[in-house]
Amino acid sequence: MFTGNNNRTYNPRRYPGFLFITLVCLLILYAPLLVVMGYSFNDNLSITKWSGFSLRWYTDVFTGPEAAKFKKAAWNSLSIALSAALVATSFATAAAIGMVRGGAFNGKTLSFGLISIPIMVPEIVTAVAMLIFFSMIGLKLGYLSILIAHIVFCIPFAYLPISARLQGIEASFEEAAQDLYADRWKAFRYVLMPLMLPGMLSGFLLAFIISLDDFIITNFIKGAGVETLPTAIFGAVKQGIKPNIMALSTLMLLFSVLLVSLSYFIGRTDKEKNDAN
Amino acid sequence: MAAAGSGRTVSNTFAPVRNWLLLPTWLTVGIFMLLPIALMLVYSFLTKEFRGGVIWEFTLAAYDQFVFDRGLFGDEAPSIEWTYITIYFRSLVQASMATLLCLLIGFPTAFFIATRSPSTRSMWLFLVTIPYWVNLLIRTVSMKFLIRENGPLNQALLGSGLIDTPLQLINTNIAVQLGLFYSYLPFMVLPIYAAVERYNFSLSEAGADLYAGRWTILRRIVIPAVKPGIIAGCILVFVPSLGAFLAPDLLGGAKTFMIGSLIEEQFKGNAGNWPFGAASAMILLTLVLIALLFYARAQTKEQV
Amino acid sequence: MFKHCVRKSLAVSIGLSAALIAGSAQAEGKLSLYHWFEYIPQELLDKFSEENDVEVTMDTYESNESLLASLKAGKLGSYDLAVPGDYMVEIMANEGLLDTIAEGELANKGNIQPQWVDVPFDNGRKHSIPYQWGSTSFAVNRDVYTGDINTTDILFNPPAELAGKINMLDSQGEVLLMAALHLGMEQCSTDRDKLKALDELLQSAKANWASFGSDVAKDVLVSGDAAAGQIYNGFSAKARAEGANVEYAYPKQGYVVWMDNVVLLKDAPNRDNALKFMDFMLEPENIAAVTNYAQYSAGVTGAEAFTDPELAKQPESAPPEGSAPGAFIAVCDQATQEVYDQLWTRLRK
Numbered sequence: 001m002f003t004g005n006n007n008r009t010y011n012p013r014r015y016p017g018f019l020f021i022t023l024v025c026l027l028i029l030y031a032p033l034l035v036v037m038g039y040s041f042n043d044n045l046s047i048t049k050w051s052g053f054s055l056r057w058y059t060d061v062f063t064g065p066e067a068a069k070f071k072k073a074a075w076n077s078l079s080i081a082l083s084a085a086l087v088a089t090s091f092a093t094a095a096a097i098g099m100v101r102g103g104a105f106n107g108k109t110l111s112f113g114l115i116s117i118p119i120m121v122p123e124i125v126t127a128v129a130m131l132i133f134f135s136m137i138g139l140k141l142g143y144l145s146i147l148i149a150h151i152v153f154c155i156p157f158a159y160l161p162i163s164a165r166l167q168g169i170e171a172s173f174e175e176a177a178q179d180l181y182a183d184r185w186k187a188f189r190y191v192l193m194p195l196m197l198p199g200m201l202s203g204f205l206l207a208f209i210i211s212l213d214d215f216i217i218t219n220f221i222k223g224a225g226v227e228t229l230p231t232a233i234f235g236a237v238k239q240g241i242k243p244n245i246m247a248l249s250t251l252m253l254l255f256s257v258l259l260v261s262l263s264y265f266i267g268r269t270d271k272e273k274n275d276a277n
Numbered sequence: 278m279a280a281a282g283s284g285r286t287v288s289n290t291f292a293p294v295r296n297w298l299l300l301p302t303w304l305t306v307g308i309f310m311l312l313p314i315a316l317m318l319v320y321s322f323l324t325k326e327f328r329g330g331v332i333w334e335f336t337l338a339a340y341d342q343f344v345f346d347r348g349l350f351g352d353e354a355p356s357i358e359w360t361y362i363t364i365y366f367r368s369l370v371q372a373s374m375a376t377l378l379c380l381l382i383g384f385p386t387a388f389f390i391a392t393r394s395p396s397t398r399s400m401w402l403f404l405v406t407i408p409y410w411v412n413l414l415i416r417t418v419s420m421k422f423l424i425r426e427n428g429p430l431n432q433a434l435l436g437s438g439l440i441d442t443p444l445q446l447i448n449t450n451i452a453v454q455l456g457l458f459y460s461y462l463p464f465m466v467l468p469i470y471a472a473v474e475r476y477n478f479s480l481s482e483a484g485a486d487l488y489a490g491r492w493t494i495l496r497r498i499v500i501p502a503v504k505p506g507i508i509a510g511c512i513l514v515f516v517p518s519l520g521a522f523l524a525p526d527l528l529g530g531a532k533t534f535m536i537g538s539l540i541e542e543q544f545k546g547n548a549g550n551w552p553f554g555a556a557s558a559m560i561l562l563t564l565v566l567i568a569l570l571f572y573a574r575a576q577t578k579e580q581v
Numbered sequence: 582m583f584k585h586c587v588r589k590s591l592a593v594s595i596g597l598s599a600a601l602i603a604g605s606a607q608a609e610g611k612l613s614l615y616h617w618f619e620y621i622p623q624e625l626l627d628k629f630s631e632e633n634d635v636e637v638t639m640d641t642y643e644s645n646e647s648l649l650a651s652l653k654a655g656k657l658g659s660y661d662l663a664v665p666g667d668y669m670v671e672i673m674a675n676e677g678l679l680d681t682i683a684e685g686e687l688a689n690k691g692n693i694q695p696q697w698v699d700v701p702f703d704n705g706r707k708h709s710i711p712y713q714w715g716s717t718s719f720a721v722n723r724d725v726y727t728g729d730i731n732t733t734d735i736l737f738n739p740p741a742e743l744a745g746k747i748n749m750l751d752s753q754g755e756v757l758l759m760a761a762l763h764l765g766m767e768q769c770s771t772d773r774d775k776l777k778a779l780d781e782l783l784q785s786a787k788a789n790w791a792s793f794g795s796d797v798a799k800d801v802l803v804s805g806d807a808a809a810g811q812i813y814n815g816f817s818a819k820a821r822a823e824g825a826n827v828e829y830a831y832p833k834q835g836y837v838v839w840m841d842n843v844v845l846l847k848d849a850p851n852r853d854n855a856l857k858f859m860d861f862m863l864e865p866e867n868i869a870a871v872t873n874y875a876q877y878s879a880g881v882t883g884a885e886a887f888t889d890p891e892l893a894k895q896p897e898s899a900p901p902e903g904s905a906p907g908a909f910i911a912v913c914d915q916a917t918q919e920v921y922d923q924l925w926t927r928l929r930k
Contacts, residue, residue, distance in 0.1 A: 015388065026404060036415075036422060118306065124536070125562050171288030256411050257410065
């Protein structure tokens with residue numbers, strides 16, 4: 001009887017104070033971002049004083065004296081992220097099929113280790129190694145060197161969700177297709193790929209955001225006149241956190257949130273579809 | 278992890294073309310990642326050229342500079358050079374502190390989220406992960422703006438009468454700490470969340486039936502059960518914190534060097550000492566590998 | 582439906598990225614500039630762009646030494662022009678990083694003020710043209726400290742109000758020369774006792790310094806992160822204009838003077854446009870635009886006619902009567918320089 005009583009009052013999922021800590025955690029995570037968002041609407045040039053709501057810094061981002069620089073950096077960032085994520089996703093998809101559907105083979109662990117190297121090595125080490133490598137082979141630092149580096153460190157980020165997805169797909173689907181005399185390419189193209197798509201898409205998005213986010217490696221191996229948004233912002237911030245930087249940051253922030261929400265909802269629709277099946 | 282589909286028969290529908298499928302990745306990572314690291318190892322043993330660059334002559338000078346102090350003129354009897362060891366030690370301490378801080382806040386958060394109902398759970402998780410997707414540079418800059426001497430935090434605290442003089446946070450170790458914590462907190466929350474979600478709460482109930490208090494249950498039953506998630510979270514926070522560059526540079530005033538800024542200085546700054554930069558990076562890589570080995574060992578122990 | 586969307590978006594993104602890559606490589610006339618941070622108005626670059634139909638790209642560096650380091654780290658051949666300070670012009674010429682401007686290649690060479698033609702770091706101006714000259718000492722926030730600031734003690738033996746609130750330039754040449762002036766010792770010294778004293782001075786002063794940074798030098802004063810800071814005169818004037826109550830010091834022990842110069846880099850990919858840009862910067866009106874923006878002084882005859890008359894009256898550009906002369910940074914021989922490099926390493930580590 002006594003035990004039963006105890007069980008009714010004790011909820012193993014509830015700990016006093018954990019809600020409070022979670023709220024503190026969210027406060028720490030959001031406070032700086034919200035402050036910057038708020039101040040990006042400040043009419044005053046001096047960022048420490050508030051003098052009314054204004055969109056002037058958003059206009060400044062697009063038409064101000066630094067607009068051309070930011071526009072170019074934004075194009076570089078987007079085109080590099082897009083290309084790097086596409087290449088990395090294709091490589092990672094192939095690699096995931098090889099690893100998950102390739103049967104048991106010697107060096108599987110080694111192969112997995114190789115794929116995950118770019119995640120495990122600290123960014124600054126990757127940056128140094130690539131700078132030395134590019135200067136040694138005489139590749140002029142610039143757009144291409146940044147693109148190569150981004151492809152390399154995007155591969156594991158694209159690989160993880162794709163292989164996770166693939167592991168959850170029964171092999172019987174492609175086996176059935178092959179029984180019906182579909183060749184391997186057709187089995188992939190018409191059977192496996194449609195099933196893998198959500199994984200490929202989240203891999204692509206992850207790689208895309210990781211590429212957009214990168215500062216350390218890009219900063220090391222960028223060349224003449226080629227800036228990405230993070231390196232351009234870093235340069236500007238050194239001369240003071242200006243309101244236009246805050247406006248630009250807010251825009252990038254909203255862009256990231258949009259992408260995450262997109263991947264979140266894709267994941268959810270997919271899950272619901274699976275659950276319905 | 279590597280051995281896919283444990284318990285399921287290994288599928289091999291693509292086995293004949295396996296090597297072709299893996300080749301692009303092998304080549305890309307091999308040529309542009311492994312080879313450069315090998316080259317970096319070679320560079321760490323080369324001679325520094327006056328005013329930048331290297332001379333292809335083998336020397337241990339870079340590692341010697343790391344460990345020994347030979348005085349201003351380089352001709353004194355060598356004594357142990359504490360500077361770089363201190364920088365690495367400080368970085369280790371900073372990274373450990375950041376990890377600990379993330380754990381203290383991240384564990385309750387992850388636990389709280391994992392114990393919500395499935396529908397609200399994903400909403401909480403979404404809230405915690407959003408900041409992670411925001412550019413790290415922007416997050417660090419935001420933190421710098423928030424805590425600077427006449428920034429919003431101090432203005433709010435002064436305005437509310439909680440303090441009389443502004444808190445001097447910027448350019449201190451605390452600021453770097455805060456920045457690291459803020460940068461990598463989601464890395465701690467996610468793996469712990471995944472582990473708690475899988476945790477079987479009837480174990481806790483069994484503990485309660487045996488009259489264990491809730492904190493004893495947490496300490497003796499829950500934490501050991503979700504330990505792999507905790508270790509994974511710690512590694513995910515510790516490794517990037519160790520080589521962090523933005524937080525020390527923007528929040529620490531670049532005066533107290535951490536490993537990241539020390540290495541950067543050798544290539545981009547005034548120092549221009551490539552072999553020493555390569556050697557410092559090699560030493561950092563070694564430390565990280567040790568941490569990963571430790572992790573791998575903890576994982577295998579867990580499985581036994 | 583969902584699958585269709587995904588396929589479509591993938592196709593669109595492939596097309597888009599192909600277009601972006603193609604688009605990024607189309608401009609015809611180009612000029613690639615490697616410049617100090619926050620030093621040239623964007624409008625002036627736009628003007629040059631328009632007049633000559635040339636696309637100008639600019640990267641920035643924050644010290645003479647880091648300019649040298651990155652050029653030697655494989656960036657030579659990517660840039661057409663750089664803007665090193667006096668002693669760095671000499672070092673870069675000795676390192677073979679500079680191209681020679683042949684006689685007659687610059688139409689406006691005659692505009693160079695006579696005193697800036699036969700300069701010790703580039704006699705006869707074979708590789709460079711004058712850009713701007715000014716001084717480097719330090720500025721002090723007068724809200725924080727009201728005492729005498731015209732002494733290098735402010736940096737090396739600071740009063741209690743300033744201790745721990747000083748930003749130093751992340752620039753080897755300027756920090757080491759300032760310290761040498763404080764001790765009253767010569768540059769490129771080989772006297773071991775003096776060098777040891779210099780080392781000790783730097784190590785003990787470091788405890789009072791909050792940060793090292795050149796591009797942040799103005800912002801730390803404006804934002805209040807630092808109460809005093811080593812800084813260039815024009816940058817200090819800009820800090821004052823942005824609301825910091827700072828006064829620029831002319832220490833009695835001396836201070837650093839410098840001249841930045843536009844140099845033609847070796848293997849410049851757009852050499853013709855580079856020469857055009859040099860000629861452009863020798864036009865009094867154009868170089869005066871830099872002066873009005875950065876608030877230093879030009880070395881071109883006739884530029885005064887276009888500069889803001891207020892500038893000459895600024896306290897930052899007018900050393901008080903009877904103040905000590907400024908000193909240029911000297912170039913040392915390799916053995917001596919290695920000791921100074923060691924001094925810097927020991928300071929920064």
